[in-house]
Amino acid sequence: SYELTQPPSVSVSPGQTARITCSGDELPKKYVYWYQQKSGQAPVLVIYEDTKRPSGNPERFSGSSSGTMATLTISGAQVEDEADYYCFSADNSDNLYVFGSGTKVTVL
Amino acid sequence: EVQLVESGGGLVKPGESLRLSCAASGFPFSTIWWSWVRQAPGKGLEWVGRIKSKTDGETTDYNTPVQGRFTISRDDSKDVLFLQMNSLKIEDTAIYYCTAGFNIYWGQGTLVTVSS
Numbered sequence: 548s549y550e551l552t553q554p555p556s557v558s559v560s561p562g563q564t565a566r567i568t569c570s571g572d573e574l575p576k577k578y579v580y581w582y583q584q585k586s587g588q589a590p591v592l593v594i595y596e597d598t599k600r601p602s603g604n605p606e607r608f609s610g611s612s613s614g615t616m617a618t619l620t621i622s623g624a625q626v627e628d629e630a631d632y633y634c635f636s637a638d639n640s641d642n643l644y645v646f647g648s649g650t651k652v653t654v655l
Numbered sequence: 656e657v658q659l660v661e662s663g664g665g666l667v668k669p670g671e672s673l674r675l676s677c678a679a680s681g682f683p684f685s686t687i688w689w690s691w692v693r694q695a696p697g698k699g700l701e702w703v704g705r706i707k708s709k710t711d712g713e714t715t716d717y718n719t720p721v722q723g724r725f726t727i728s729r730d731d732s733k734d735v736l737f738l739q740m741n742s743l744k745i746e747d748t749a750i751y752y753c754t755a756g757f758n759i760y761w762g763q764g765t766l767v768t769v770s771s
Binding site: 590 | 701
């Protein structure tokens with residue numbers, strides 16, 4: 548079965564840059580989506596189609612993708628950015644989708 | 656305003672069935688592909704399955720753990736999405752979210768607990 552691999556945790560100081568990676572064999576051909584989930588809340592879309600940011604979302608969130616790795620970057624991380632972040636994409640059939648295992652971002 | 660409201664969760668015994676509903680408002684329900692995503696207690700997100708729009712054939716796809724037991728359907732006349740869950744297992748215990756498109760919008764989820 549298809550898998551997306553994320554680091555379990557990332558720590559960053561306030562104002563610094565956090566980078567969360569997501570690797571998968573199909574990423575050169577498939578879009579990646581990123582979601583933020585704060586404790587006790589439903590997830591929220593932060594990046595879609597590799598690099599696009601939904602309107603109204605903070606500009607400090609950006610996405611990129613190269614080869615088999617996609618990256619979510621938080622430039623100038625804020626305390627309120629502490630959350631779990633998940634990547635999401637499709638397998639080569641486009642009939643099965645998968646979430647990454649999630650990355651806990653700590654800002655302190 | 657976009658709103659998704661799930662309902663139908665609860666406590667059931669292994670082997671029993673449950674049907675979840677998701678009422679949508681604020682955007683064109685019939686044109687969208689819909690999905691269900693679940694999250695077991697303390698665990699990550701897991702894609703459950705998806706139903707395409709009627710114009711795209713209304714076909715469904717499911718993740719391996721639920722294939723053959725879960726069925727997704729939609730009622731475009733009432734803007735409601737369904738998840739029929741049969742032969743429930745303890746490992747199906749989770750919060751179930753309905754999502755629009757590529758999980759662009761999410762409901763608040765409904766908790767399903769499978770326990771003897």
